[in-house]
Amino acid sequence: MRVYITNINGLASSAQLAQNMVTDIAVALGYRELGIYRYDITADSPVELSKRLDGIVAGLQQGDVVIFQTPTWNTTSFDERFMDKLRLYRVKIIVFVHDVVPLMFAGNYYLMERTIAYYNKADLIIVPSQEMLDKLREQGLTVKKAIIQKMWDHPTTVPSLPAVFEKRLHFPGSVERFSFVKQWHYDIPLHLYSREDVALPSNVYHHPYMPDEQLLLELSRGGFGLVWMDDHDKDYQKLYCPYKLGAFLAAGIPVFVQRGIANQDLIERNGLGIVVDSLDEVTTIVRDMTEETYQKMVERVRAFNPLLRHGYFARRLLTNAVFEVLCD
Secondary structure, eight states, rough: EEEEEEEEOOOOSSSHHHHHHHHHHHTTTTEEEEEEEOGGGSSSOHHHHHHHHHHTTTTTTTTOEEEEEESSHHHHHHHHHHHHHHHHOOEEEEEEEOOOOOHGGGGGGHHHHHHHHHHTTOSEEEOOOOOHHHHHHTOOOOOOOEEEEEOOOOOOOOOOOOOOOEEEEESSSSSSTGGGGGOOSSSOEEEEEOOOOOOOOOOOEOOOOOHEEEEEETTTTTEEEEEEGGGGGGHHTTTTTHHHHHHHHHHHEEEETTOOTTTHHHHHTTOOOOEEEEEHHOOOOHHOOOHHHHHHHHHHHHHHHHHHHHHHHHHHHHHHHHHHHHHO
């Protein structure tokens, strides 16, 4: 019996970073990679797509285990066809849900029934949060075995610099997706890390794309990480685990997060940051915070973050998933 894990390539986003990171940890555990490229699926006829999928799964044998990281971002049709191809091999299938496209974007909700249908062909499902599991159950999910992810790791060997108490906020993200940065009117500076170079408010400081190692080093200098979404996305943030949260914590700085975020309990119990209801509240707390309070928060974050920097959340998750799918 061998264990395989799918891995997307050709997608320049945090979605690929997350899948690549999980795959690297899985390979270190002895799992094997099934590489999937992000491409325009309409370029393939049904026969050509079937041949493409045959090439991806050519090494499978009956009794193996496959961890299917989803979505592949090659459309729901691709994910459906890939799942059907896996079932032909009589392998155990673990669906690792990173995002649920019909819940991310209201315009894609019509895909929910089809998405649930291919999830239901799995033997076990990994979901970001209990809230996500409950939501999928409401939509018809029938997979009996489920594991909750809770947190993204951020493996790195980059050292952390001593965090200096600076009244600034850090936010990596797309200006188009997170439009609140374009209305930033607060006196606390917001440092935005984005590939897009557009007109921004005077107190938003744009930084061009940085490799992960450089970004972590820059974040570790001090300030606070901000995990935030626009109002129309707030319901979704209750369901998924934001990848940038792991980056902030791995860098060793405390975070501000919106109340209701899926990781809220873990953040509060471990003193990793502050849960707030508004950006007004964020800026008021930063403005009034003392250096002593800040350094105590940094100390708690850096006592916790070796778990993320060494990938222990994913290691536990991947091992438990294989154990559960093979053991009744």
